[in-house]
Amino acid sequence: MSGYLLDVAALARKDLLIELRSRDTVPAMLIFVVGALVVFHFALAEDSSRLAAAGMLWIALLFTALLALVRAFVAERDEAVIDGLLLAPCDRSAIWLGKTLSVFAFLALAEAVALPAFALFYDPVTWELIAGVALANAGIASVGTLLGAMAAAARARELLLPLLFMPLAIPIVIGGVGATLAEDPGRYLGFLGLYDLIFAILSWASFEYVVTE
Amino acid sequence: MIHARGLARRFGEKRVLAGLDLDVAAGEFLLVTGPNGSGKTTLLRLMAGLIVPTAGELTVATDRARIGFLGHAPLVYRELTPLENLDLYGRLYRIAEHRERIGMLLERFGLWEARREQTGALSRGMLQRLAICRTLLHEPDLLLWDEPFSALDAAGANLLLDELSRRDTRRTVVLASHQPERIGDRPTSRLSLAAV
Secondary structure (H helix, E strand, C coil), X not given: CCHHHHHHXXXXXXXXXXXXXXXXXXXXXXXXXXXXXXHHHHHCCCCCCHHHHXXXXXXXXXXXXXXXXXXXXXXXXXXXXXXXXXXXXXXXXXXXXXXXXXXXHHHHHHHHHHHHHHXXXXXXXXXXXXXXHHHHHHHHHHHHHHHHHHHHCCCCHHHHHHHHHXXXXXXXXXXXXXXXXXXXXXXXXXXXXXXXXXXXXXXXXXXXXXXXX | CEEEEEEEEEECCEEEEEEEEEEEXXXXXXXXXXXXXXXXXXXXXXXXXXXXXXXXXXXXXXXXXXXXXXXXXCCCCCCCCHHHHHHHHHHHCCXXXXXXXXXXXXXXXXXXXXXXXXHHHCCHHHHXXXXXXXXXXXXXXXXXXXXXXXXXXXXXXXXXXXXHHCCCCCCEEEEECCCHHHCCCCCCEEEECCCC
């Protein structure tokens, strides 16, 4: 494995280990996403459309993702560990990629619980929905990690992150809902894939400028 | 090794360093003293490349991989053990046989018994020892130590002084301290900063 990938693996492994020890993020995400789906279940009328149900799912997933993103750089910020990582000779984009992979894993865990709950309360889970969620995860994790790093440096980080993230998440919701309901989900899945590609490249290339002066 | 001309740094309206000229040769030991707010920490962070000057020029003739930086925070993860923290840095610095080096440092700085404890449970003094191990792990050419005696007990301070006494002509040291008397005659040059 190349040195770059070894750095990414070491950084992602560290995040997973920290979460395993602290259990600060994933349990909160699980409780939130199930709670949100239950609340939406009672808020929607029984004869509500599939569109409304799909919309609720994507809103729940987006807000659940925000929980992970707000906490993504807490460990680095609290003890200024980001300085230690920035001084290390690894490529700074490896810090972004390692963090993106760990955020992706946390989101996948939350969705492994959210999708069966969605099937229980609303509609059956289709392969198109699973593919849409997986592609949306990649986009949320890549853009969200960059914005999380940006917000971590600010005093009002908990407010700043949603303000930065929500506008950029609109295409993800459009693609996700479309992939869930459209007769031709391929178009929407392709749209999500394109979003992932563009924003992953932008985030990868700009991370260094976000975390350094 | 370090060359600064007219070095200045502001934080918003506050001027912390102004017009500093400085030359530090390779192998030199520079002691930086000065009252609170005189810019000692800022100077070390500038040298480490963690912040950039607002005016003037600063050249540090070494790669960031060869710098060992000790700041006010230990720069380690509280949820990981000392062993895991140093292992992470060992991997990122691509140190050959880093496990042996980590074991040797933990032993030398009295952390071997605590190597598998969560770092967050360590005392402030133990954390400082771990932070010192982190800065020495990759055998840097340039040590930038900001208040290294902070929180150290007598035994820890002696270990630090032993490290500083090692005659290594390759290694340049810039150390900022409020307690210059503890370092004795080890420094080869001194810089006294005044509050701007």
